[in-house]
Amino acid sequence: MKPHPLLIAVIALGAHAQSHDHGPARPAPGGQAAAPSAAPSAGRPGAVREWTRQPLLLAGRGARGERTAAMLRPQGIAAATVTVFAAEGPESRLKVEYPVTADGAKIEAAAPKTGNYHWVTAREESDVEVRTASTAWYFGNPGPSPKDLLKRPRHELEIVPDPLPREHASYRESEKWRFLVRWNGQALAGQTIQLETEFGSRGSFLTDAAGFATVLFPRDFKPSEAPADGGHGPRRAAFVLSTLKEAEGRRYLTAFNYNYGQDGDRDKSLGWGAAFGLVGMIAAAPLLRRRKTGDNTHA
């Protein structure tokens, strides 16, 4: 069947009509998930600035693109080591401590072929305060589900995603996600957690009776001025969730930081999409005309 001239014209017109705006590429299911980054990715590459006083674990330079290693830099926490927990692998690799150097800590997957999410934490402790930073790092190779990894308590006070975004997906602005707050491994009800984003948004959320807080990610991405930082996927920015508890004369502060992406509908046109779908339907409409000859004779 020859392509209908009208279809070609509409494609050409549509492609030409939207050439003024340079948005990011569509998130691809095959793309590597981004990790929390020290360098804001939303049109301001290179500039590292402190947007929160909470303890963070941020991706250092040169970390992206490596499949079995990554550089993480603690910020807002004086930690000598970074600890990586894996869901699967040799016994000696299920929990590994990496020293923090001037560039950060170079962490590795539990095994060369074991990817997927790893849980990463850093801890600073004194007589009066315990500060913990945590994040998840996704290594590009396939690996076990992080369900069990997230269930195991690592510190006294923790904020744990429930669930983490599916691999190759992400948290996104305007979406609601659940986070569990645990105290000594038990769900902590009525606890306030604070949200801060790289763009300056602030919010607080209260855990329910089961210890879950439902966090609404603010719609705070600015219109894009530059294309995404290479590769697939939407623009991303960092956020941190933190909570504080005092017990037995000590102050416990824990934080979970990760990235969230811009709303998938940004820089997209549902109208154009529907229009092309409609053109496809119109192109198929002549098929609905009845055949004049050759009707079925097996009735």
Added chain:
Amino acid sequence: MLKSIFPTLARFRLAVQILMLFVTVYGSVIVGNYMADKISSALPALSCAYDQANGGYCVLVPTQHIIHHRIGEAMVRAQQLTTQMVLPLLMTFVSFFAFFFVLGKMFCGWVCPLGTLQELVGKIGRRFGIGLRRVESGDLGDVKRVRPVKWLLLLGLVFVLPLLTGLGVTPHTLGNPYCDICPSRIATTLLTGNTEQLALRLGDNVSFTLGAIANLLIGFTVIGALAVRQPFCRICPLLALNSVFQRLSPMRLSKPAMHESCAKCGICTEACPMDIPEIARQSGRKAYHEDCTLCGRCAEYCPQDGIIKLKWGPFALFSSSRDYYKDKVKRELPDGTVKPLKFVRNAAKPAAGTADA
């Protein structure tokens, strides 16, 4: 008991299709949220990875991804191709084949969500009396003219363009071009209430154009399927990929010999949703054609005992029979025609004077 629930092979297949439509579109509620929890990331069916609630991924996703990110980029870095670079692709095909070995091309005819949706739309068309159009000489044209398209899509969009992108020849937005034009991506995400994939990316001409093609295809498929059976399956690159391996699965269509009436009959071709003439005209290997989706309709509508069979290895799972055929055509004609629904005005007008009573 089972026979009263599934009186025909077609009814049984429809039940399997509906179940698999649920699994491939909403299956995460059963298998779990994470990719590692999925049934597989190399299913021989168009189970879309853009659908955040599905139960498994289509094999074309990792194929494009690995060719783009592993092989193409590695070739640029290392200037050579090593086993380690192609190992992930081999593992993907091993996973794919582990499933394919069991069901063969039944993944097309029994599992694929887009195939099921097209068939359901076709049933609506038949039910509402929309005339069936055939891809054959004398109607829409010789089916052989359409057949190369699926191979071109497989070669060009699943293998060549991702490789060229990995090599840096083509832009990054051409890294997974088949997914970008796949109508199953639109259909299955819409079924989860997500319109994001229907919307077109602005600001990038390549993404916009690929997305527009996908939308044209799904629009064409939705309306076209009312009159033409399985319009997209005919050009689907996954059908081409599955047909590469179809002889390696014990699941197959078997027609070892021609019946004396085969040359004049042709009901099996009429029943075939892919309009495959070879099933009527050929026997042996040629009867199990590359376009076959193992739906089994040819066997259901063959009026001769034991001529066409669905077999798994030496076991005949279904065999044609005259009695079955006679019963089957009472319910539905070979081309899928059933008693159409007709909307008529109430013929019995109220008697004079009663309307105001």
